[in-house]
Amino acid sequence: xxxxxxxxxxxxxxxxxxxxxxxxxxxxxxxxxxxxxxxxxxxxxxxxxxxxxxxxxxxxxxxxxxxxxxxxxxxxxxxxxxxxxxxxxxxxxxxxxxxxxxxxxxxxxxxxxxxxxxxxxxxxxxxxxxxxxxxxxxxxxxxxxxxxxxxxxxxxxxxxxxxxxxxxxxxxxxxxxxxxxxxxxxxxxxxxxxxxxxxxxxxxxxxxxxxxxxxxxxxxxxxxxxxxxxxxxxxxxxxxxxxxxxxxxxxxxxxxxxxxxxxxxxxxxxxxxxxxxxxxxxxxxxxxxxxxxxxxxxxxxxxxxxxxxxxxxxxxxxxxxxxxxxxxxxxxxxxxxxxxxxxxxxxxxxxxxxxxxxxxxxxxxxxxxxxxxxxxxxxxx
Amino acid sequence: xxxxxxxxxxxxxxxxxxxxxxxxxxxxxxxxxxxxxxxxxxxxxxxxxxxxxxxxxxxxxxxxxxxxxxxx
Numbered sequence: 001x002x003x004x005x006x007x008x009x010x011x012x013x014x015x016x017x018x019x020x021x022x023x024x025x026x027x028x029x030x031x032x033x034x035x036x037x038x039x040x041x042x043x044x045x046x047x048x049x050x051x052x053x054x055x056x057x058x059x060x061x062x063x064x065x066x067x068x069x070x071x072x073x074x075x076x077x078x079x080x081x082x083x084x085x086x087x088x089x090x091x092x093x094x095x096x097x098x099x100x101x102x103x104x105x106x107x108x109x110x111x112x113x114x115x116x117x118x119x120x121x122x123x124x125x126x127x128x129x130x131x132x133x134x135x136x137x138x139x140x141x142x143x144x145x146x147x148x149x150x151x152x153x154x155x156x157x158x159x160x161x162x163x164x165x166x167x168x169x170x171x172x173x174x175x176x177x178x179x180x181x182x183x184x185x186x187x188x189x190x191x192x193x194x195x196x197x198x199x200x201x202x203x204x205x206x207x208x209x210x211x212x213x214x215x216x217x218x219x220x221x222x223x224x225x226x227x228x229x230x231x232x233x234x235x236x237x238x239x240x241x242x243x244x245x246x247x248x249x250x251x252x253x254x255x256x257x258x259x260x261x262x263x264x265x266x267x268x269x270x271x272x273x274x275x276x277x278x279x280x281x282x283x284x285x286x287x288x289x290x291x292x293x294x295x296x297x298x299x300x301x302x303x304x305x306x307x308x309x310x311x312x313x314x315x316x317x318x319x320x321x322x323x324x325x326x327x328x329x330x331x332x333x334x335x336x337x338x339x340x341x342x343x344x345x346x347x348x349x350x351x352x353x354x355x356x357x358x359x360x361x362x363x364x365x366x367x368x369x370x371x372x373x374x375x376x377x378x379x380x381x
Numbered sequence: 382x383x384x385x386x387x388x389x390x391x392x393x394x395x396x397x398x399x400x401x402x403x404x405x406x407x408x409x410x411x412x413x414x415x416x417x418x419x420x421x422x423x424x425x426x427x428x429x430x431x432x433x434x435x436x437x438x439x440x441x442x443x444x445x446x447x448x449x450x451x452x453x
Binding site for chain 2: 001002004005008009010012048074166169172173175176177180181250304307308309310
């Protein structure tokens with residue numbers, strides 16, 4: 001049996017077609033335009049990925065998350081889920097609002113509950129632990145609105161995932177998938193990267209201890225220098241076809257905008273994967289981090305604060321190829337220094353591929369390098 | 382915002398907990414320790430009471446999609 005959903009209930013918002021009569025006839029002042037990223041959040045709420053949330057947070061949940069890393073009802077939650085919009089609306093409590101995308105097409109029907117002001121400075125300090133606008137999450141908050149509009153979703157339009165539709169599974173689907181495979185324990189691997197050898201060893205080390213591995217790459221808006229979505233998918237297809245056992249590994253993608261909130265995001269990653277039905281999650285070095293904002297193992301430490309998370313984190317030190325050991329090693333098992341570690345910075349890796357070179361097979365499987373080389377521009381610019 | 386209330390525990394137990402916390406780092410107070418332990422226990426009980434979130438119709442439709450996509 002899959003892990004019970006977070007907060008005890010897998011939220012399922014009714015899915016309507018965009019031509020549904022329930023979503024027609026709304027006047028302009030009853031509509032609220034949302035970004036592509038917010039539309040993705042809507043879809044994640046509707047499919048239960050953000051269970052137990054049924055909509056965008058109200059002020060009590062928001063303040064409780066900032067102060068205590070929990071929803072108002074004490075359920076663990078570390079990053080607010082807000083709909084930040086304009087002040088100049090005239091919605092009243094109980095109004096039905098049509099959320100529309102930038103092309104004025106319906107995204108969801110929401111029952112307005114209220115709005116409140118957020119302090120960008122407080123949000124940045126408490127969620128990201130910094131007010132440095134060079135941090136991509138902080139920059140996003142300072143570029144957005146300060147008015148948080150709360151309400152429950154009443155219906156949502158099923159999103160068109162285009163080329164990724166066949167690789168997108170909902171929590172309901174993964175729960176049934178795991179059950180059909182007879183997996184009682186499933187470890188999730190969160191990634192926003194093409195797989196290196198170290199990722200493969202991380203995943204396989206975890207898989208040795210459970211029934212199944214759920215590889216769940218994040219697709220969506222990322223920072224410059226990250227691999228593009230299509231590259232991540234192609235590289236995982238390549239490595240799975242050649243090096244992974246079919247009966248104990250599955251992959252589906254997660255549409256989600258990375259926050260780069262380090263430890264707090266690690267908890268959110270665990271919550272989302274719990275809703276997909278996994279029981280464990282791999283937390284490696286600098287999980288969901290960016291730059292030097294978080295300690296290398298801060299994302300492991302934070303799990304100590306959540307005895308009731310309902311997910312078992314599997315902590316690993318960094319894996320790498322050690323030239324002296326002549327094999328894959330980790331910070332925990334290898335006594336040798338940095339000079340023996342085969343490592344490439346993101347900058348160096350990007351330059352290699354731009355120059356038509358590929359990294360050595362000890363760093364990246366040749367099939368993965370070949371998959372990357374097929375793309376003229378594999379990195380987000 | 383999160384509010385707090387008082388729960389009575391025997392003074393003798395409180396003293397034992399104070400000693401325990403003094404030896405181990407991580408907890409600032411007996412209240413923090415008791416909150417941690419109770420959250421763990423409550424979550425364990427809550428997990429046992431959650432039914433599967435899908436119907437038999439869902440099951441048939443989803444299995445068909447999973448087969449079509451090659452997952453099953």
